[in-house]
Amino acid sequence: MQQEQSETLESSAQNPRKPKNEVLEWVKAIAIALVLVFLIRWLLFKPFIVDGPSMQPNFHTGERVIVNEILYDIRSPQRGEVIVFHVPSEGRDFIKRVIGVAGDTVKVEGDVVTVNGEVVNETYIQDAIDAKHSINALYNNKDFPNEEFPDGTVPEGHVFVMGDNRSDSTDSRMIGYVPLDDIVGRADLIFWPLKDITLINH
Numbered sequence: 769m770q771q772e773q774s775e776t777l778e779s780s781a782q783n784p785r786k787p788k789n790e791v792l793e794w795v796k797a798i799a800i801a802l803v804l805v806f807l808i809r810w811l812l813f814k815p816f817i818v819d820g821p822s823m824q825p826n827f828h829t830g831e832r833v834i835v836n837e838i839l840y841d842i843r844s845p846q847r848g849e850v851i852v853f854h855v856p857s858e859g860r861d862f863i864k865r866v867i868g869v870a871g872d873t874v875k876v877e878g879d880v881v882t883v884n885g886e887v888v889n890e891t892y893i894q895d896a897i898d899a900k901h902s903i904n905a906l907y908n909n910k911d912f913p914n915e916e917f918p919d920g921t922v923p924e925g926h927v928f929v930m931g932d933n934r935s936d937s938t939d940s941r942m943i944g945y946v947p948l949d950d951i952v953g954r955a956d957l958i959f960w961p962l963k964d965i966t967l968i969n970h
Contacts, residue, residue: 822938876912
């Protein structure tokens with residue numbers, strides 16, 4: 769009888785420990801999940817806030833963009849991709865579109881952009897170009913090559929970029945070719961405001 773009572777007491781004494789252990793396991797699981805989210809957030813993807821009109825009509829001030837930071841560790845940027853990169857002379861990051869890669873010869877004359885002698889089909893700004901042409905105006909007011917940058921061939925380890933809003937963009941026509949080492953990553957997703965959530969078309 770005493771043995772049964774002893775076993776009953778031991779059993780009741782162990783029961784309170786189970787909830788404590790479960791709570792501890794939940795705390796551990798949540799902590800691990802937070803660490804993983806932190807690592808993914810800071811090591812693989814980075815948020816970027818669009819500031820300024822240089823990428824209109826496709827990007828607008830205040831939009832939040834997810835930037836893929838590991839893609840260009842695997843391969844080089846490609847024409848048409850929207851990238852975020854450091855501009856040391858400005859002390860901030862820019863978002864622009866890749867027009868030319870290493871070895872390409874780029875020429876911008878009015879609203880005609882050619883790469884290696886072939887006209888680039890810029891569907892992402894065609895409506896804006898057509899709207900300007902309908903009132904006998906040009907969408908772009910800065911050509912390339914120019915006095916500041918007379919060499920139109922993209923050097924190794926660099927890309928040539930332009931903003932989609934050609935007449936209101938500080939880009940390779942003014943700051944020169946962008947070193948690959950200055951590229952943060954590719955802009956892949958607009959996630960804020962919620963009404964503007966969309967995968968970015970490259």
